[in-house]
Amino acid sequence: MELLENVKTRVYKFGNKKADGNRDMKNLLGGKGANLAEMSSIGVPVPPGFTITTEVCAEYNELGRDAVVELIKNEVEASIANIEKLMGTEYGNKENPLLVSVRSGARVSMPGMMDTVLNLGMNDEVVLGLVKKTNNEQFAWDSYRRFIQMYGGVVLGMKPESKEDIDPFEEIIESLKDKRGIKLDTEFSVQDLQDLVYDFKDLVRKRTGLLFPTDPWEQLWGAIMAVFNSWNGDRAIYYRTMNGYPADWGTAVNVQAMVYGNMGDNSGTGVCFTRDAGTGENVFNGEYLINAQGEDVVAGVRTPQQITKLGSQRWAELAQIEEEERKELYPSLEELMPSIFEELNGYQDILEKHYRDMQDMEFTMQDGKLWILQTRNGKRTGAAMVKIAMDLLKEGMIDEKEALLMLEPNKLDELLHPIFDPAALKRSNVIAQGLPASPGAATGKIVFFADEAAKYKSSILVRIETSPEDLEGMNIAKGILTARGGMTSHAAVVARGMGKCCVSGAGALKINYKKRTLTVGEYEYHEGDWISLNGSTGNIIEGKVATMEPELSGEFAQIMELADKYGVIKVRTNADSPKDAKIARGFGARGIGLTRTEHMFFEVDRIKAMREMILADTVKVRKQALEELLPMQRVDFEGIFEAMEGEAVTIRLLDPPLHEFVPHQLATQKELAEDLHVPLQAVKNKVAELEEFNPMLGHRGCRLGNTYPEITEMQTRAIIEAALNLKERGVICKPEIMVPLVGTVKEYEAQEEIIRNTASLIFEERKDSVEYLVGTMIEIPRATLMADLIAEKADFFSFGTNDLTQMTFGYSRDDVSKFLPIYIEKGILKEDPFEVLDQEGVGQLVKIGTQRGRSSKPNLKVGICGEHGGEPSSIEFCYNTGLDYVSCSPYRVPIARLVSAQAAIKTTL
Incomplete structure (x- = not known):
């Protein structure tokens, strides 16, 4: 440079x-x-x-x-x-x-x-000049002490020394409040503020060894x-x-x-939204503070008041206060400063129409004059995102394509997760009320410090107020509860952006960080105690409350219909059970791109037969064990086919190495030996024999099927017989049998021959047939280079990008955590390649495999079934590469459907 x-x-x-x-x-x-x-x-x-x-x-x-x-x-x-x-x-x-x-x-x-x-x-000189110019000592000295505090923290790095401590400047403030017997910053006298300035500068000198810069x-x-x-x-x-x-x-x-919101009772500051960021409702709302600066609102030091009369009624803790008393104690900006409110209301309307999206605005009133400090497209919950997009479309502000493009795909995930069971809520004990800052249901064990949020599997982060330093803990916790702050506090805004349940401004809470206790009236709760939060009502509930599956809104269904209207690349699901298949079908999956048959073998009633097959010394004994597994697999496939009636179902033959199915603990080895009536040593020997140094590259996938062809025969029989059984009941099945881990053409040919011979035999036995496809999972780099030859035999390709990423990078997924975070931090890698498809490397292999495959077979069906099938940028890459479908987990299906539409729309812009 x-x-x-x-x-x-x-x-x-x-x-x-x-x-x-x-x-x-x-x-x-x-x-x-x-x-x-x-x-x-x-x-x-x-x-x-x-x-x-x-x-x-x-x-x-x-x-x-x-x-x-x-x-x-x-x-x-x-x-x-x-x-x-x-x-x-x-x-x-x-x-x-x-x-x-x-x-x-x-x-x-x-x-x-x-x-x-x-x-x-x-x-020291400017503050005196400001006093003279404004004739307002309180304002001038208040601004000076705020400046020293912010500059000391931000520029000079004066942060709390430990997590139990408060900000060193706040410690001085709280000490002075206690000495003076006051609660709010606005109650400080001019002398108090001058003392704070002196004490703050003295603190800077002691902490840094430097004089505060003038x-x-x-x-x-x-x-x-x-x-x-x-x-x-x-x-x-x-x-x-x-x-x-x-x-x-x-x-x-x-x-x-x-511009100054702290010049007196005719000044103030606030944050507002042109629509409700939690629900999406078309209601102007927000919060403000009189005689304050902007940071006071978002920091949560004082719980602010509502902008509109309607907004103030949403404060649940004020529900019991009579209207006149409410106006006196908690007046809205609309009531207190009607002309300022009307001006602000006009600007919010102008800005929303100008940007054609919900706006998040910051404003300051200086001695009766309104200034707009910022506007931006407001962060919102998943539910609000969907409603706002559909409402703006209905209002004619945007068109269908713009409605789809303004959606963040990953935020749809928020709508698909559990809510509190109404029956359980009726029996629950509500111990306090806060503001419904971010919707959702959260239940977990209390933690008081962000860096301890991972202490429990499910935790609720309880803070007096949150700060940006708490971000990681907020992300880990199931929910966030604060004693201070309003609907626009740091906790509320960040939680909504994360799709995280949050209750803020619960003033009845008494939180003691040193004792690690939460006190509400006569109740006292300790770290590790269970509480539950209802982010839609602001209720704080004692104990653990049961949850249930959510009901999706009409706007969600409309968005999905629009997505399917514009989407080109189809969305399938990865499902290993009828239950998962039904969930995915309900979310709009157009078939199954991956059924992992090995997951069916780990249930208690099946693992014994699987282990018996593995321990067999002869083909005859191995086939006998497989005969026990056959009806179990067939029933599973029948359930999956039925759930996906009329749609294609891709079933992957056994993939993992056999050592994953055998017991590695001595006690379970003894149990297996007794069950199978074989010597313990025989079991130990077999376990040792199967152990592999690097099973990712070992005896697995099609290598298993080619060394033990009876496994492929059994699985093929289960698939074809299941399809025939359902055909007799009038259910349309479209089975696709996928051979895993192919690296050479002959590997594939050997497996295909077993599959087709077995299917022909069954058709002769049953005097009936079904259409089926045989294809392969492309997950070895060599297979992408040989794709033209493999495609001459295969009906379809499915890229298994999990293993393709491992083998392309030479990274083991089981060990990558030791270095990958450091690589990302240092910029060696921009993203985790197991989460986001590496388009420069792995993606190029996908392109090569697709192009070469279709050079031999132009109508070759090509899809992707790795974890990347549910990641937005990876889906867009698949669309641009010309794949026919992506396959992802059931709860990612709506996300993939939306991205499919967005990818197609972007190519037309």
Whole structure:
């Protein structure tokens, strides 16, 4: 990267109805910067400012601080001068000071994952000038103490020393509150705030050995670089990994003139949504605080009030308060400041129509003037996502293709998981009430610290309030419960983005981190106790509550119908039992792409016969054992065929090595020897004989069928007889028999001969026949290169990308966890290749195999049945490669159907 190449624009200005950028520049300006520019251009009142591009973040990571300051210094100084001109103030001027905020802004919303600093430009002289200018000592000193606290935490790294401790600045605040006998920050006197400023600066000196910086430009550069640093902070890295966002995107930095919500009772701040982010209902809603700055709302330090009268009625804990009393204690913005509310309501309508999507907006009221600080497409639950898309379609704001493209496929998963059983809820004990911040049902054991969320299989993270540092624990926990914060707090917004059940603002909770207790009235609960959360009502329930399968909405069905209308690549399922097949059929699966027959052998009544077959010394004894297994397999296949009536069912012949079926513990070996009336040593010898150094490359797949052809004969008989039995009952079956792990043409030919000879014999015995296909699973790199020869014999190909990935990379799935996380962290790999198809390597083999196969047989049916069959980007690749179908687990079928449509639509744009 050339340091002296300073010709490109690195800083983009906005303000006063003008902007250098627009909303289409999110990759360069980040989502926040692009939207600030767009809002400014369309006349929405946005505090003027500028955006430092995401490319500068990459330059910072490569060149370092000093080089980047040199690169952008002139542009930043010119942009500050532009803000000064528009605001009529001067940065660093003690008589007429301009203060600014510094915020992050990635191309996608990452709420709370990176850093923000407000009130930059403050020092001991500027605060006095601000007092004189505003005639408001309370506001000026409150802004100063906030600045020192934020700068100390974000730029100087002054965090709690241990998880049981609170923020060191908050510790000073709480101590002063106790001394003064007050509860809220707004109750501090001017002298209190001055004392906090002194104590905060003293804390900085003691902790860092440095004096708090007083030069406004030193403060500004420190904050800008801290935001760049936060892109590679632990919580940002975890969030990116969790959502699959590349590390090389980087973050933009947004610098804006400060506007103040903490100037008194005629000022305030809030967050609002043009529609309900939890349910999708077309209701303007949100929360606000009087005499506060923006971070107060999302941090959850004070539980905010609702914007609309309708919104305030959703606060369950206020349900018993009389209307007049509610207005006095908890007035909505609509009631308290009707003119501001009407103006805000007008802007939310303009912005939703302009962006044609539900908007999440931040605003500040400064002494009666409204400013819009941000807008973005709002994060929403899966249920809200579906309803909003269908409502916008019905309202004529978007068309069918746009409705499908605005959906996040993986969020459909939220709609398919259990809810509380109503009967169990009737018998439950509701111990407290909070705000229904994110819908869903969660039950688990209490944990109080995010890094302990994995202590139990099912946990509920209980916090006074959450912070971005809690992200990993929030992701692990089944649900999140906070004592503070509203519907737009950090816990609520992040939980909705994750599709995680959350109850926030449960003020009745008393949480003691040191004792690890949760007290609600007369009840006391400890770490490890069970509680349940109803994210749809805000109820907090004692103990474990039973769940049940959800009922899908009418909008969900409409979305699936639209997906099938535009989708081209078909979606099958991976199902090993009739139950799974029925679930998948209910979700719209068009057949089965993989039935793993080995899973049928592990049940208690079958494993004995399987082991007897493995221990057999002669073909005769082996066949006798297989005769016992035959009716069991046949019944399973009948159930699966019936569940998938009229659709193709691909059944894979026995694949894993035989050692997986034998007992490895001495006690079970003794038990098997007694059951089979053979010496214990014979069992031990057989187990030792079957043990393989690397079973992934050993005696498995078609190698088993070719060395023990009687196994293939038995499985073929079970499949064909099951199909014939159902044919007699009028059920249409379409069996497809798949030979696994083929690497040579002769391997396939040997298995195909056994299958077809066995089927012909059965047809003669039964005086009837069914149509069936014989094909193979392509999972060895050599098979992709020999695909043209294999296709001359095979009716279909199914790419088994799990093993194909293992063999292409040379990675063992059982051992990859030792190094793969480090590879991803260091950027050696962008993604886990077992989760997301490696399109550059493994994907190319899929392309080669498909092209060569169809060069011999143009109508060759080709699909994919590995885990990648349910992953959105992998499905899109399969569509673009020309595959006929993807196959995935039952609960991923709706996701795959949606991606099938999205992939087809994208090719027409």
